[in-house]
Amino acid sequence: MSTKDWIEKDFYKVLGVSKDAKPEEIKKAYRKLARDNHPDQNPGNPAAEQRFKDVSEANDVLSHTEKRKEYDEARRLFGGGGFRFPGSNGGGRGQGGPSMEDLFRNAGGAAGDAGLGDLFGGLFGQNGQTRTRTSTTRGPRRGSDVEGEVTVDFTDSIQGVTVPMQMVSDAACDACHGTGAKAGTVPKVCPTCEGSGMQTSAAGGVFAVTEPCRDCRGRGMVVEDPCPICHGSGRARSTRTMQVRIPAGVTDGQRIRLKGKGGAGENGGAAGDLYVVVHVSQHAIFGRKADNLTLTAPVTFNEAALGAEIEVPTLDGGPVKLRVPQGTPNGRTFRVRGKGVTKRDGGKGDLLVTVEVVVPQSLNEQAREALTSYGEAVGAGNPRARLFARTT
Template sequence: MSTKDYLEKDYYAVLGVPKSATAEEIKKAYRKLARQYHPDTNQGDVTKETKFKEVSEAYDVLSDSKRRKEYDEARTLFGSGVGGQRPPGGGGFPFDFGDLFGGTAGQPQGGQGTGERFSDLFGGLFNRGGGGPTRTSATTRPRRGQDIESEVTLSFREAVEGSTVSLRLTSSAACTACSGTGAKAGTTPRVCPTCEGTGAASRNLGNFAFSEPCRDCKGRGLLVDDPCPICEGSGRAKSTRTIQARIPAGVADGQRVKLKAKGAPGENGGPAGDLYIQTHVKPHAVFGRMGDNLTVTVPVTFTEAALGAEIKVPILKGMPVTLRIPPGTPNGRTFRVRGRGVTRKDGTMGDLLATVEVVVPKTLDDKSRELLNEFNTATAAEDPRADLIQRARSE
């Protein structure tokens, strides 16, 4: 990343978050904007595609704790002048930067000198080591591929047990017509005379020169005189591919799954970006879910609840299990069947929570009605609402 990015681009404003935003707030803001401006949903809209790139660039820096720290330090340093001191009129810096980077003047005993501290800081920010700026060509510098977002709809069973799904992805990749050079077939790009192929140029800011992408070649280090008609000289084109993505067991509705290195391919040997999959889970006709536990409602008869019974309870995978309910089980009581729930990340299993529901028969034959009348007469002394009425009067 160039110095200009650190000094002139406000990544917090791009994502619409304050400087004090947490990592989770930054991620949430990025996801919202990425969906809004993603090229797949805004075909042909150059403005939104540019905005998507800005959002992705901001997230790349702010989501990385180390790069975010470097970014904040650089903007703080040059936003107020080093050490908070700026000469009258705002021009230049009130000291020799040669001493700052190479000398040890003013170094306290037993500690790191000013020059060493700034050398470390700028070495990380401006891609410089202790020996000064490198001349590595921008065209050969490895670059990480972009992250890609996709969505998938799973059945309830697929989400609980895990599944492999086919995803058709569209991303930016090296143009196949020109092999990424940007030049028309039969021609070759030439080295940019301004930056001599480094892709970087110096910009004078008072007493200090900063490195930034070359304006003529836009940081590529090469100039294309006869551009490729497919990619219009950019060297990049839309690439569509189908991959088999493994969704781990136990994903929940709305969960975002990260598949490392499954995003857009990198450039010049750089690593691929990551793939983020937003999952949507269809409801099940019988089972529900509560965290790592599955839930099920099991109908029981009045006599089974009153006298106790052994009943069959369905599970998501495998044959039904036998559940013993004790005599006098009330309607709505929940029983736990261990190890029959959702697979956790550590490989252990959640439980199945079976709630009994007493079913009242809609029709009765004469024999059943006679027996129930006898039962009602035998238990007439017990009023289940007596305590309710008493407590209502006492309040």
Template sequence: MSVDIDFYELLEVERTADEATLKSAYRKLAMKYHPDKNPGCKDSEARFKAINEAYDCLKDPQKRAAYDRFGKDAFRNGAAGGGGGGFGGGDFADIGDIFETIFGQGFGGGQGRQRGPARGADLRYDMEISLDDAFHGKSVDIAVEVAVACGPCGGTGAKPGTHAKRCGTCSGHGKVRAQQGFFMVERTCPACHGAGEVIADPCDACHGQGRVDKKKTLTVTIPKGVDEGTRIRLSGEGEAGARGAPAGDLYIFLHVKRHSVFSREGTTLFAEVPISFTTAALGGTVKVPGLDRVEHEFRIPAGIQSGKQLRMRGAGMPVLNGRGMGDLVIELAVETPTRLTAKQRELLEAFRETETGEECPQSRGFFDKLKDMWDDLTD
């Protein structure tokens, strides 16, 4: 049989066949042409090998994409151990370049691109603030110790007056390649560690690293309306990159301390406010100072119960990076007096003597239910 027969024809499937169809076709043909079922038949043995070769290629999405585009030429150069130009004109150095052309540079990386020194690491700083700070915003200075670019060498890592030289191992590419069977494998250069350059005469101050540890003071601006876990990014204030590479970023993570009066959900502030039982019975007003330094007056309707919530629009937290304010919500807790004067006790006794049960319908309803339940049990 011809060695150039199309893989899809060998497996007797369409070029659009999915993975399941390919697998089913392969199993059927492999069983049909297996040498054990056709002892001594050279044609069956050759077709069996060809079927295996075709399925091995088409079951791999990357190999299949290369085959669909370039046919068997996509594999001849790599399979030959790296010799020859392939494609008749040396358009691709190896199978890695073929995949890179198909899938883009993100697949394996071309040897022509220099990796260069790595960007500096990002750093984290945890800051605790009060709820009042979160409401009004503030600026605060922080001290951080971080790797910065070395002054004497300007971050290059080379002694002043000298410079880094191109790495002879990788020719400045930062990566080296080695043939491993069918594939060409690419690794970080062991001599320059991917930088593409080596420093023969390192800087005395930073010992060739291009950076030194230093404590510096930064001003952090906390905007109004921040919440627990809000993250503030200071671009370029992280760790300096090696040998002049860009610095990373510094991230400030905010933690809001518990307030003695207010709690918070988003832009809504909550507070539990105690009121006297006479205010609850007769109605009245209560004034609540907010974080905005304003006394907010709430009207208490007569007969209000514990747990009832009242809302004041626009008296809550500011909207972060926006306009407007949230709400202030108070939850009322009716307080029973524990210290009564003789006069107050006398007045309360007189009130109790006039009670009919209609004054507190919830209490009366509860005991009526208990009475009905008891009557049912005793009938």
């Protein structure tokens, strides 16, 4: 993501949230927009694809506390045009003047890695002393973090699965290999700043101001013949499909971090990370409670009253036998050990089976007489009598 987006784009507006939105609001808004505009859901729709890229950029900044803090501060300082550089128009790129992207790039690396203190440390000297930049080369920049979503079946979430995932990230331009110069040409060291990317000028008062070089816009290099693909930026959007391993036991909504699988770095910088939000589809009969699987098993009145040995299905194999004791009430839960979810330590949770007594919908004459005889033989009386006794 170009750092000038921190100034020129309103990420809050992109996600449709307020500037004081809580992290969970931002997360919820991003998930909905990313799901609605994902390229897999909108094949051949360039508008939806661009929208997906925009919300991914916005979430990359607003979902990280430090990045969001720096973004808010940068917007407050520069977004309103309250600070101007010679030859620029407010926060944008003026004729011959440095852009916001160039300012941040030369004030300490990627905006996500350097704080605003580094920015002002490069602009103003301390105790009347001018602070200059002596490096003649741009340092390494870490690649951006990328976040995506996948939906897996319930069974796959329990057992683990590898799924293909389309990833959109910022990478070096394939045409110029990140130099920003047209193929067959190379950037030249800026003669004005001699490759430092900064200029020092008197601002009046007791201090001098160090600002990005106007000729190279703070890059230290001059591109005389820009790359026609990236227009001299050296960066481009990259879309690729990669295989992502979803570990066994993942829960619905869990966020998995894959280190070094995000956007590519610049100048030898490390790649960013890939964050995958997993959504789990519901199962027809099984549910989940922590590391245990749940199942509701119907039993007949006779089985519950007289006791029985029944069979119940498991998720990872054949059926298992379960002993239902005599006089089992409706809603009682039994535990089948080791037939649940794989735990972090390699162990397994249990299968929790809740019995549900099935009441016949219709009875023939013989069954009706048998139940009537049963009631007379048991002589249980009125089981609701205690309810009335407690109301007096």
